[in-house]
Amino acid sequence: MTFALFALLAVILNYGLIRTQWGRSMFAVGGNQEAARRSGINVRRIYLSALMLCSTLAALGGILSASRLASSSQQAGTGDVNLNAIAAAVIGGTSLFGGRGSAWSAVLRIIVIQAISNGLTLLNLSSSLRYKPKAVIDWGTPQVADTSRSSIGKLSSKENISVPSTV
Numbered sequence: 001m002t003f004a005l006f007a008l009l010a011v012i013l014n015y016g017l018i019r020t021q022w023g024r025s026m027f028a029v030g031g032n033q034e035a036a037r038r039s040g041i042n043v044r045r046i047y048l049s050a051l052m053l054c055s056t057l058a059a060l061g062g063i064l065s066a067s068r069l070a071s072s073s074q075q076a077g078t079g080d081v082n083l084n085a086i087a088a089a090v091i092g093g094t095s096l097f098g099g100r101g102s103a104w105s106a107v108l109r110i111i112v113i114q115a116i117s118n119g120l121t122l123l124n125l126s127s128s129l130r131y132k133p134k135a136v137i138d139w140g141t142p143q144v145a146d147t148s149r150s151s152i153g154k155l156s157s158k159e160n161i162s163v164p165s166t167v
Helices: 002-019 021-031 033-038 043-069 081-091 103-122 127-159
Strands: none
Touching: 002 021, 002 043, 002 103, 021 033, 021 043, 033 043, 081 103, 103 127
């Protein structure tokens, strides 16, 4: 039930970000706030809607977590929860500087992180050993992504070189 609700929310939010004016405005404000303001986007309204949406989804996540565990605690959001969330977003392709990203890549990264966490838990490793493979993956993935982006950039710049004509 919880995963089905998560998948439904991911589909709805992806549609909202990709296919609606609000989503395009969200990417525009995230990419360059001043340019978005000069193009006529109400930046304050976009910020307010983003904060409201994040707060609503955080509250829904807390309710789902409490219902799944049949209890609640102040310690429930501690540990590596924030690290996993940031890693899923950034390594999934979302820029920390805004204006770029995809819901599907973040969802894929969440699935990978959880599969690794579950596998390490099933191996009954100590908590100090559980963080090491995740740290290597969290550190290595952006390195590979940066290398691939730079090599793609070099390839595309080589294709755009024009040969002077001898006329």
